[in-house]
Each structure stands twice: as C-alpha cells, then as structure tokens.
Amino acid sequence: MKEYKTITEISGPLVFAEVDEPVGYDEIVEIETPNGETKRGQILESEEGVVAIQVFEGTTGIDKNASVRFLGETMKMPVTEDLLGRVLDGSGRPIDGGPEIVPEEREDIVGAAINPYSREYPEEFIQTGVSGIDGMNTLVRGQKLPIFSGSGLPHNELALQVARQATVPEEAAEEGEDASEFAVIFGAMGITAEEANEFMEDFEQTGALERSVVFMNLADDPAVERTVTPRMALTTAEYLAFEKGYHVLVILTDITNYCEALREIGAAREEVPGRRGYPGYMYTDLAQLYERAGRIKGREGSVTQIPILTMPGDDDTHPIPDLTGYITEGQIMLDRGLNSQGVEPPIDVLPSLSRLMDDGIGEGLTREDHADVSDQMYAAYAEGEDLRDLVNIVGREALSERDNKYLDFAERFEEEFVDQGYDTNRSIAETLDIGWELLSTLPKTELNRVDEELIEQYYQDTDSEEAEEVAAD
Amino acid sequence: MSQAQEQETVREDGKIRSVSGPVVQAVDLDARMNDVVYVGDEGLMGEVIEIEGDITTIQVYEETSGVGPGEPVMNTGEPLTVDLGPGLLDSIYDGVQRPLDVLESKMDSAFLDRGVDAPGIELDKHWEFTPEVSAGDEVEPGDIVGTVEETVTIDHKVLVPPTFEGGEVTSVESGDFTVEETVVELDNGEEITMRQEWPVREARPSANKKTPREPLVSGQRILDGLFPIAKGGTAAIPGPFGSGKTVTQHSLAKFADADIIVYVGCGERGNEMTEVIDDFPDLEDPSTGNPLMARTSLIANTSNMPVAARESCVYTGITIAEYYRDMGYDVALMADSTSRWAEAMREISSRLEEMPGEEGYPAYLAARLSEFYERAGYFENINDTEGSISAIGAVSPPGGDFSEPVTQNTLRIVKTFWALDADLAERRHFPAINWNESYSLYQSQLDPWFQENVEQDWPEERQWAVDVLDEEGELQEIVQLVGKDALPEDQQLTLEVARYLREGYLQQNAFNPTDMYCPPAKTYAILTAIHKFNDEAFRALEAGVPVDEIADIEAAPRLNRIATQEDWEEYVAELKDTIETQLREKY
DSSP: OOEEOOEEEEETTEEEEEOSSOOOTTEEEEEEOTTSOEEEEEEEEEETTEEEEEETTOSTTOOTTOEEEEEEEEOEEEEOGGGTTEEEETTSOBOSSOOOOOOSEEEESSOOOBOGGGEEOOOOEEBOSOHHHHTTSOEETTOBOOEEEOTTSOHHHHHHHHHHHOBOHHHHHTTTGGGGGEEEEEEEEEEOHHHHHHHHHHHHHTTGGGGEEEEEEETTSOGGGGGTHHHHHHHHHHIIIIITOOEEEEEEEOHHHHHHHHHHHHHHTTOOBOGGGOBTTHHHHHHHHHTTOEEETTOSOEEEEEEEEEOGGGOTTSHHHHHHHHHSSEEEEBOHHHHHTTOSSOBOTTTOEETTHHHHOSTTTSOTTHHHHHHHHHHHHHHHHHHHHHHHHHOGGGSOHHHHHHHHHHHHIIIIIIOOOTTOOOOHHHHHHHHHHHHTTSOGGGOTTSOHHHHHHHOOOSSOGGGOHHHHO | OOHHHHHTTOOOEEEEEEEETTEEEEESOOOOTTEEEEETTTTEEEEEEEEETTEEEEEESSOOTTOOTTOEEEEEEEEOEEEESTTOTTEEEOTTSOBHHHHHHHHTSSBOOSSOOOOSSOSSOOEEEEESOOTTOEEOTTOEEEEEEOSSSOEEEEEOOTTSOOEEEEEEOOEEEOTTSOOEEETTSOEEOSOEEEETTSOOOOSEEEOOOSBOOOSOHIIIIISOOBTTOEEEEEOOTTSSHHHHHHHHHHHOOOSEEEEEEESOOHHHHHHHHHHTTTSBOTTTOSBGGGGEEEEEEOTTSOHHHHHHHHHHHHHHHHHHHHTTOEEEEEEETHHHHHHHHHHHHHHTTOOBOGGGOBTTHHHHHHHHHHTOEEEEOTTSOEEEEEEEEEEOOGGGOTTSHHHHHHHTTOSEEOOBOHHHHHTTOSSOBOTTTOEETTHHHHHHHHHHHTOTTHHHHHHHHHHHHHHHHHHHHHHHHHOGGGSOHHHHHHHHHHHHIIIIIIOOOTTSTTTTOOOHHHHHHHHHHHHHHHHHHHHHHHTTOOHHHHHTOTTGGGGGGGGGOSSHHHHHHHHHHHHHHHHHTTO
C-alpha cells in the first residue's frame, strides 16, 4: 500500500491530496498525523491527480506532512450476531471494554437499494402498548415511522417505551418463542452524554442491552462521523434481519444532528446550497437511510425504523422534517402544549399519521372495529379542537349541547386516551375499549364513520359509567 | 435496452477523469449529447449531459462507489431509448426500463446490484402474430400491420416504426414469433419486427392534436363531479406530505376508465410500489373485469435508487404511453412525484455547477416541465387512429407551500388542479382535495358528455353544490367568531346541508370495497338526494319548523351512508321519499 505525503489543502473536515494512481470514489483513507494518531476518511471526489477526502475524526492535528494511505475499498461494517449486547462508537469500534469483534462478514455500509419487486408489503401489526400509536397511528413491521419532536420534549421516553413494550400480539400468545428474535439497534448521532446515559441505564435496567447493538456518536464526537453512524447501524440491522432472521427495531436519534453534519460537509466543499443551506441532495441522502427499512420476500426478519428528529423552532416545514415526511411512512408528532398539560406521551394525533395503518389493522390483525373507531375519533377530536378556539371567544354557555359534547370528548380524549404514562402497557383491546367509552359520550347519530353493526355491538349506552376501570389503571 | 445490441455500434473508448457522486467526467470520448455510455470496469450505464472541449460529463444511472479515474468509458453511440413491443404491460421497470423481476433473478439478490443490464421486453418469448395486411398492400410509417394478444385486456398492435419509409408489403408471416423475428417485409428491404426502439427524450410523431371532449372517468366523486379531467388532459395534484397524493394517484390508476395505465413511481417509497405490485394483479379493472395489471405498466424508481435514473423515469413512462397512444388507445399516465424529478434535475445541475435559478432549480425547469406535459393530449395519430394520453402529476411542495417553483411552473401548464389540503387530511376528510382552491378548465368542454351519458341537469346540480359549499365557506368564517347558534335559521340550515355535501358526497373511502369506485350515475344520485333534502328542509323552514327539528329527522344522517350502499339506486329512491315524508309530517 502506497503512502503519500502530498496533502495540499486542509479546510474544515476536508483534506485535499495529490495522488499518482487512480483512487475510487467513496473509498476509505487512513491519515497518520505527525504525532502518530490515525484518522479515517472517505473519498468525496476523485480526480486524476487529486482527491478530496472527508475526515471522520476531524482534521485537528493534520498538517502537510501527514501521510495518507488509500485502503482500496469502500467503508465496511464488520457484522456478526455477537454484536448483540455491545456498545460501539460512531464508527463501529467497541467502546465497552469488551473483547475484539470477530466479524462473520464485512458489509458495505452504503447498502444497495432493495429491489421494490423483492419487497414484502408490511402488514404485521406491532403492539407498542401506546394508545396514541396503536389506536390512531398503528406501527407495522418493516415500517419507518419517525417521531417529530422539539427541543425539550420527551421523545426519548417515548422511544424507550416503544422499544421496551413492542410485541406482535399473536406471537406473545405462542409462548414467546419468537421473542428472542427481537433486536434493537440504537444509533445515536450527536446526542449529549446525559441523554446517552439515560438510554444506556434504561437498556441495562430492563435487560434490553442483551438484545441490542448500540452505536454512540456523542455531541462532542466529530460531526462528520455522524454521516457514517446511521449507515453502520442500518448495515448491522440489515444483516441481523435478512441474514439471521431477527425482527430489528432501529432507533436513530437525532436526525437533525445528522443533517447538520451533511450541511457542514456541503459548506466545506463549497457546494451550491439548497433550502436553508442544506445540500440539494439531502432528500436522496435521507432516503438512502430511511428506505433501508422493510421486509423482503422469503426472508424471516424485518427492519423497522423509528428515527427521532427535533424540529428547529417546532416548525414542521423546516427542510429536515419536511424531507423526512416525504420519505417516511407517516410521523408521530409530539406537541408542546400537551406536554405542558402533563399528557404523557404528548402525542398530537391530528398531524400524526401512519400510512401503513390501513393494511395492518382490522379483523384477524387487531380488531374489526379498529379502522372505524380511529376514523371517528379523529373526526370528533378535530371538531372538538376547532371548538376550543370558539370557546375562547364566546364562552361555553353560548355553544349548543352538541358542541359541548365534542368539547368534552376532546378533553377526555387527551386525558384518558392519549395520556397513559410511560410505564403503562395497554393491549390493543384496552386501547379500543377506551376509544368506545369516549365515543359513547357522543350521540349514536353522530358516529357516521362507524358501521351500524359495530355501533350496536360496542356502543355503551349511558348510565353504565361504572364499568370504566380500564382507564383508571 | 439490451447491452448485446448496443455493443455492435460502439464507437470510441474514453477514460474517466473524475468522479463525484452520480456525475462522472471522461476524457478522449467521442460522443454526442445524450448518448448512452457504459462507465468503468463494471460497465455502469450513464448518459452524456455536457461536452466541453475534450471533457465529457456523464450522469450515471447506478451507484458509483469505488469507481476511479483511469477506468474505461464506452460509448454506445445511441441516445437513451426504450424497447417497445408486446410485454410492456404487466411488468415493472426501473427508471431506465430494466425489468425489476428479471434483475432480481439475474442478480440473485433482493438488493439491486450494479452493472447488470436486461432488455426491456423479453427477447426470446414467442407471441402469436395475426397479420392485418397482406402481400401487395401499401403501408406507411405508423400503420398497423398486425396484432398480438398481449394480455387478456389488450390487443397489441404491431406498427410500422415511424422512422421507416414504408412501401409495398412483399411477405407476411403468421403464427408464433419472438419480438426480434421479422414478421412483415417491405419492397424497399425494410423488415418489420414486433419490437422497436425509441429515444425517450423525443416525442413520437403524431398527425394532429385535438380538443379533448370526453372525461377520464375516475370513479372519484369530487373529481368526476366537481373537477373532471378530460381524456388527453393534464392535471396536477400538489399537497404536503400525508395529504393523500399517493392514495389519490393509486385510486386513479385503479379506476380511471383508460385503456392503458402507465404508473411512474418517481423517487417515492419502496413499500408503496410493493403495494401496487401486490394489489394490482388481484384487483379487477372496473370496465373489463380483468386483472388491473393486464392494462398497467409500472415504473418504479424509488427514492433510494440512483438519482440520475429518477431524472429519466418520467421520460421512459411517457414514451411507453405514446407507443400505446399510437395504437389508438386512451392512456393515462400518473407521475408520482414530479417534484422528485425536478429535484433530480436540480441535484445533477448543481453537480455540474450550473448557474442556479429559483430555489436552486436549474433555469430550464419550466421548459422541461412544459415539454413533458405537452406530450399529453388527445391525438390524431399518423395512422389515422385516435388516441390520448392523460398526464396526472403529483407535486410535493416543500412545507406544503404552493408558491414554490415546481408547483407554480406546473400550474402554468396543466388545466386541472386538485389541491390537497393538510387541514382536511388531519381531520381524515379524504380525498383531502380542497374544493375552494381546486379547479378544472375542462368543465364546459365535458358537460355535453355528462349531459348525454348521465343526466341533462348535471351542470346545474354541480353548480348548486358549488354554490352551497361557497356559501358555507363564508359562513364558517362568521361561525368561527360568534358560534353557529348566532346565525339566522336559514343560514344554519345551509351549514347543515353543506355538512352532508362534505361528509356524504365529497368524502370517499378508498379502502371500502363499495365506496372506492363510484360510477358517475351514483355520484349524481348522491348529489340529488342531498339536493332533495335541501329543498324539503327549506320548505319546512318556511312553514315554521325550527331548524333543530329539521336537522334531527331520522333519515338525514342516512345521506352519509349512500356511498357505501351496493344497491344505491333503491336506497336513494327510498331515502328521498322518507326525507319528504318525515319533513312534511312536521307541518
């Protein structure tokens, strides 16, 4: 392997070097600084005679005398089932003091696109035990469903609750034989050490660590490394899912930090910036992460993604949530107002959405009334929300009896349906029963989205209010 | 396109000079603009997009990791073309017309590998050719020389390629042939096969464009009823994420009464395309009862597939559409989403360091969009048949803001605008098409058809609905301030009627087996039922019945259930009577 001492320019995270042999695009580079430190990087642009290298660990300490080695291969992730239970840094090196990882295979981290023809359509209901998700925005295996949050909102608690509680109901019944095949991959990008500890403590307490692989890129780790962390995590996820048959849940946090890193590199390369300075290829880049969720025909496992992103200024039209929403199969939206009311988790169901819900629910999957109940609750809650503005102006007394019922519904919906605490695990039947209890506060004739037979079966006629312990616990 | 074929015409080899993502520069390559080239040792497919001195810039349709300077570049000397012939239907392609099912077996993997090529149509499959000409006949370019039963629904017409001169038929075959075998020979030596090629960036010739006068019936009430599109028309569906662009496009692909559907999934989700692949073979075409796939050609270039192929996939789609138009078919093309296509242009443009236009999009964005939509229309073909292409493009404006360049440039061209609304979507009003913002410029052109085929007073009924909805819009603003009860009784009643229009007429459940497709006659019937309620209710109000009592009659909520009734004709007739009786009882 040839070594070069030909660095001509160092600029931000980029290093330019002269070469006398062709170097492949995207290939890995090792740079040794004069004080013996080795840093890794990747070819961003390869021209005859000169290459642009993006350095993962930051360019501090590199000078023109540093030596550059081209490894002649693109970035690989060493994968093996033994990764389960391990904690790695953002570039995939163990930081838990455990033994060296002996890889079974080394996989390209860029990952090829799944042929749409080979995909299996996701329609297996995952019970998260969270009513706001299960009842209104159902998650299915192989889906990518991000949490749109804001600074200071409890997205981590929600993500942890989902990671803890997620099961597939039928299998739970079958003596949990399949339960061992569930794995969690946690990819942290630029989160604070405190947040990281919160996750790690929860993983250790609940014993979840054994079936997890953790990738940690913390806030003070090099920003450029963040662009490889999710790819490492997803490569591991794909291996466990499609080679070893695990059902993998990937939690990526925080996508906003990832996008900031992309912007940093784009700026250093003097690219023409897109909206708000983010690179024009950010949609493609994010798609290459998110689209790695899914199921494949004839393979056991699945990759389900829950990316977390904090919307700058709680603005969902900001490029990061906007582009994400166009790629992912819905979103779970957290709301500051609900959070300050003490609703746990503060999921605002109205702007939330699960695109794969319709195929994952109903008879044989969840319950035959699921679709109608959630539709009706959406409509009723939206109506109640609208009326709140009006109440502020004219007061409650000025409203009709019907309007008052909707107002009450909206209130109880937040307090009893959405608010459940981070330790309550509700089955889908419980969730739907609470739904019926709330819908039963409205007159039957208002339930125009529910099938008449279902109304007969589930509608609770008034004066049976004592049978509501379900909501209490 | 087939690699084997191309190699015979290879002209000159060059060398890679630099690689940056999907953009590769080569030196010493003798190439023309838009020639297809094979890049690197692995032979990745690309297209020439800029020539400057000795340097040729190429956009590569595959991932370029590991490709380096010095590797060879091979020119095919031909522009990007599609293979046209029997076998296009019931298939699924990527953006450069490589069949995804063939790729799966060739690569032996569920993941898309690089450097694998496959012809767009099966070359060794035998089709039964039935000639429609005999020796001695004169044929001209575009003429039909025979037919092949391509699927249960569609007879594929074998055409004299538009590039041929035409002449006298000297020999005609009949029976089973592959697409490469000659089936008709002409006296000037031209040999006609069932397969032809056409460059994607060039429109196939036609004789004349005509004014479209027939609607593309979609089975969606708000579209057929309020904002119809013509066969040969153009439409845009802009909307923020989650507002139901894709569900609307899918509904159109399932139920539109076109002969052929070309569905282009451009930079969208993989699972969505899988849904189409899974669903369409099982779904029935409402006009023929055959599987939907039998009339459908899918192009799937999902968001994580190479960006350059995303740029080309809409062209691949419209070229296939034009080919079927030439056979005299009505084709509907759905492009979901044209914003991804525009972004692909922007991405390539910025890698070329071109001077950006508005919001970083290249200055030629408007020109490309209008070129594309102009390939739609109602055509008189060069073989004297008539065919149409209706183009329906989804637009994904960032942040749902319709003032952005792609939406604005699209609106300048298309004549139907279906504005999706996040607010409606949030309250699960689907399809979330905003009736105040949307429009169709085809209405007056299409009214005669609806009058003749559905009911004479179709335009009047529609106008009534539009007026009520407009009035509701204005009243709602007041209600927001003072509450509903502060309104006079007649206005309260208008709100009640408008509510039924919204819930019983405009809303349609794409997942309910009965409601997912609503024939125009049913659309009309629901509207008249609500109109009937309106008339009877106002008569009762005049007779002094309080508005609460009118609204509370038992029959009224049933207006919302007509949509899901299988035997709606009886239901509507009976409901109208009941409404009349129940309301007249009150005074």
